[in-house]
Amino acid sequence: MKRLIAFGLGILALGAGCSKQDNNDRCVGTNYDIQFTKNPAIGGVNNGSIAIFYPRGDTLRYQLNNGAPQANPNFTGLAPGNYVIWVINKKGCSDTTSTTIEAYGPKYAAIKQIISGYCGPCHLNGGASGGKNLDTDASIVASWDRIRIRCVNGAPTFMPQNGQLTAIDKQKITDWVNAGHRITD
Numbered sequence: 001m002k003r004l005i006a007f008g009l010g011i012l013a014l015g016a017g018c019s020k021q022d023n024n025d026r027c028v029g030t031n032y033d034i035q036f037t038k039n040p041a042i043g044g045v046n047n048g049s050i051a052i053f054y055p056r057g058d059t060l061r062y063q064l065n066n067g068a069p070q071a072n073p074n075f076t077g078l079a080p081g082n083y084v085i086w087v088i089n090k091k092g093c094s095d096t097t098s099t100t101i102e103a104y105g106p107k108y109a110a111i112k113q114i115i116s117g118y119c120g121p122c123h124l125n126g127g128a129s130g131g132k133n134l135d136t137d138a139s140i141v142a143s144w145d146r147i148r149i150r151c152v153n154g155a156p157t158f159m160p161q162n163g164q165l166t167a168i169d170k171q172k173i174t175d176w177v178n179a180g181h182r183i184t185d
């Protein structure tokens with residue numbers, strides 16, 4: 001299984017899929033539990049990133065899609081889209097996993113920052129107070145009205161529990177909702 005823990009913007013997701021570059025006997029059993037973090041591309045700029053933190057090693061090379069293999073496990077300046085991550089060992093055997101770099105609009109990026117700053121541990125990393133988990137983009141987008149009602153209107157009580165967002169952060173929620181409450185806004 002390929003595990004992906006993206007803490008840059010508080011995303012936790014599961015990657016899937018596995019293939020071998022070289023299917024001959026020499027490479028049988030080449031199987032890496034590839035783990036990485038990623039950040040989306042924000043505001044129409046190719047500024048997404050992927051950082052592979054397992055496996056690491058002097059003899060390993062890392063590659064995205066059909067790009068050049070490199071020793072550096074960090075990739076920056078990425079456009080939104082789907083990526084195959086390759087980990088290649090000194091025998092030339094490899095394992096892969098795949099991921100997507102999302103395209104966030106600037107207003108949604110601000111919402112992600114508010115949620116990762118104020119809504120854990122109650123609603124993040126598996127937390128589901130009030131039946132509400134906000135780990136994924138899909139759950140945040142689906143909850144746009146509840147987030148506004150609880151954080152901006154404070155009905156019946158304000159979220160975050162035991163506090164309130166600043167007027168500036170409340171305005172960021174209002175602006176995102178008015179823009180259409182999508183991840184691309």
Ligand code: HEC
Nearest residue numbers: 115118119120121122129130132146147150151159160161
């Ligand atoms: C210290 C824990 C804590 C924090 C931090 C917190 N919440 Fe909650 N949240 C709760 C609890 C407990 C409930 C269930 C009781 C209730 O609804 O008041 C809840 C319920 C909710 C609900 C579901 C209920 C509804 O009205 O739809 C939403 C949505 C929500 N919170 C949003 C947020 C957001 C967004 C943040 C961050 C800005 C946040 N919460 C921060 C504890 C917390």
